[in-house]
Structures are given as structure tokens and as C-alpha cells.
Amino acid sequence: MTLVNAIVQGIFLGAFYAVLACGLSIMFGVMRIINLAHGDIAVFGAYVAFVVVEHTGASAFVAFAVALPLMLVLGYILQVTVLERSLKAGVLTPLLATFGLSIVIQNLLLIAFSPDVRSLGPAAGLLTTASWHATSELSFSALGVVLLTVAIVVFGALQLFLSRTRAGWAMRATAEDADAAELVGIDSRSVYARATAIAVAIAALGGLFLAIRSVFDPISGPTQLIFAFEAVVIGGMGSLWGTLLGGIALGLAQTLGAEIQPQFAVLAGHLLFLAVLVVRFGGARLTLRVAR
């Protein structure tokens, strides 16, 4: 039964990683940008919600509803001011630009909020602590269930958007061939900006859940980026449903790893990530290089 419990908790944890990774996956899928500031953007979103909670005493979810439009606008602005220019300069430049952005965000947060550790757990009310004990060893936390539901809703809504709406087709068309998309009348700049806006907003949602389920500080971003990145790679880069599955696989690896040895949890996730890398991206080449 502890194994079943570990699997259930792994799926809940994985849903969190999937939400965190979703925006990273979108930006890579549509623009081939690996956004190294993704984790910091998530944390930034958490701080926006935190400020709203501090000033109004509202619940964390109401605070996020306030933060959401702001994050959408910030994402749009980020694309047209920084990323669009860096995309023109080649493959490496967006990587450097987002790395720089990551440092800028961390330091701005440090200045504004000090290095103190914060949490939105208290602002989420009962959700943080409520749980349903099926047996003495199997429990379903309210937060876990909410996370899984949110993950399925977010990925399902994106799937519907991409497969059923004109704007979604335009986004897929631009992702597949931006040049041809322009030639059939699609404004690729605006498609890119919309993609980044969505990605940043969902990153903030990931940040919100990070803040509710544990704690965060101005330099929490890079750790979250690593988990998000691993989820994207495990699921197959550029595949949306793959990212959901990748996140869950990562969560499962961590909770099952913890069953073996509590300290082994995070390492088990990294090992899964490495295994996927070796299998998918030419293990043969890797060994050859080592042999030489």
C-alpha cells in the first residue's frame, strides 16, 4: 500500500511539474526558444500574487486572478521587446537573452522583497491542509487533487485551442513553417507574442502552486526551471501531451525514489532524465565520444 500511495503522490507531484513545464514546452514548440528565465518568471508570478495577498488579504486564488492579466501583458511585451529581436540573431541569442533575463528578475526580486522565504500556503485556506485518508497508508491531499485537475484542464484547454480554433491553427502553422505562414497571411510576430503571453501566464500559475505547496524566495526559479526542463525533455520536446506525461513521469520517479531512500528522491528524477537523454538522443554517439 505504501507503493500505491507513492504512485498517487507521484502523480500529484507530476501534475505540478507539468503545469510548471507547460509554458516552457509552448515556447520551445512554437519558437524553438529555450526560456532559461522560465523558473524565474514563475517565481515572479508568485510574488505578484503575494503582493496582492499582502495588500488585500484576499485568497491566493483571487490574487492569481488579479495577476493573470498582468502576466499575459508582460509576456506579450517580453516577446516584442526582447525575444523577437534575439530570435533574429540566431539560435544561441535567445538562450543568452533569457539567461540574462533570469539574472535580472532574480536581482529585482531580491531588491524588492529581500531574500526572505515566503509562502502562499496560509492564503490558500483549507486547501493546503485538507486531505482524504482512504486507508491509513493511502491519502489524497486536496491540493494534489486540485493540481491534477488544473493540469488536465490547462493541457486540455490548450489542446482544444490548438486543434479547434483559427488562432490555434495559425499558431501550429507558424510553429511548423513561419515563412509559409506569413505567405498565407498570418502575422507571425503576433502569433509569437500570443504564444509567449500564454506561456508566461501558465508559468505564473506554476509559480502560484509552488508558493501554495511549499515556500519560495527570489532565487527559487532555477530549481523550478530544472524540473520543468526535465519534464519537457522526458515527454519529448515540443509535444504538449508529452509534457504532461513527462511531468508525471518525473513526479513518479521522485516519489518512488523517495521510497527507496528519502534523500534519493530528486536524484531519481535526474537519473530518469539522463536515461531518456541517452536513449533518445543517440546513446551511441555519446559512448563514441567517451571512447575517443
Place this chain on the structure above:
Amino acid sequence: MTLLKVEGLDCRYGLFQAVRGVSFEVAQGEIVALIGANGAGKTTLLRAIAGAHRPHAGNVTFDGEDMTRVPAHQRVARGIALVPEGRRLFPTLTVEENLRVAAAGNRRGRWNVQAVLDAFPLVQARRHMPAATLSGGEQQAVAIGRALMSNPRLLLLDEVSLGLAPVVVDAVYKFLAKVISEGATVVLVEQDLTRALRVAGRVICLLEGRVVLQGEARSLDRDRVVNAYFGLRSPSARGEPR
């Protein structure tokens, strides 16, 4: 009435000059064939007219409006559509999605998804299949249909017969003849000289980025065209009468 005017167009890829000072005009309802060997600058010229390549110098005027700084997607809305070389469909989008996504310009006219599918009965059955699963001929039909979705006033066709079986090429051209007979203005790039001379009213021959010969398709004799095409000495230089 002049629909398209290209003046002193210069296109470069880094240091390489693909199009050098090309000027020509296309009147409403005209069919113009651009011919020339590989690397003569035909594709670049079409892409510059469509807005997909930013020219180094020169102007493109469409219906009296300077288009030189207008981005490609806005030119579609004004009525310029390019069927790119290699078809370039969106592979994971279905046939219908490929067509619908191209209606973004919102230009009204005779073409819509149903009209395009009716025009290509073969494609009709594949309307919900991803474009990548179609045969070359079917893909070409969808690519032309996709360009027509914006109800263009000027249709640019880049090597629509490339890589297709002769029977399929015939079918594609039979369809184009129908579009043309409805009064479309067309600039097409075609490797098959015989076909180009048969379809087009006027022929422009490019060599190393320059216009070396142009005239009414009927008045040009094949030898002169072939010589211009390959950059051989012109017939007049050999002492023959012009």
C-alpha cells in the same frame, strides 16, 4: 491597367546578389512566365514580390501602392498570394485546416473551403487528413487552393510542376487554366519551357539575376529563348536578322 510594377529590384543573400536591377510591369489579367536556369533569381524575385524577401534596393508597387516595406502577411490581405516552391503545406494540419488558416486575410470573393474542395475532387476525400499524408500532386493542389483562399488579385506560382508526374502536372495546369480564364493575374515560374510558352501571354527570361529577354510568348521563337535561358550568345550576334 498596371497591377504590379517592379522597379530596379536588387535582392541579396549576404554578399551574393540574386536579383540585379530587375524592372517589369504586369497588367491586370496578364499571365507572365518567369523563366531561367537554376539560380537565375526567379524564386527570389517572386518571394520579394510576395514580401517574404526584403530587397536590398528597388520598389514593388501593387495597384498603385508602394509595397516595398509592407510585410508579407499584409500583402496577402491586399491581394498578393504566393504558392511557394516545394508546396510548403503545414504538415500536421489537416487539408481543411491548411485552407481555413489561410483565410485570415478576410478578402471576399469566389474562393472558400468548399469551392477549393469542389475544384479538386481528389482532395475532397482527404479533407480531414494531415497534409503530410497526401501525395505530391494532392499537396500541390492544396497549396494552390490555400493561396486562392485569400481571393488574390495577383497569383504567384513557383514551380508548381516540380517533382510531379506529367499526368499530375497536366491536371494542375488544367485547373490553373480555369482560374486564369476567370480573369486572374498570374506570374509563374516554370522550368518546362514549352509549357511556359503555351500558358503565358508574356515571357521574362532571367539570367544571373538580370532580365535578358522579354516579350510576347507568341512572338518569341524557341531558339532565342533557349539561348537567353542558358546565356549563350544571342542569335543576332551570330549575324542573323533580329
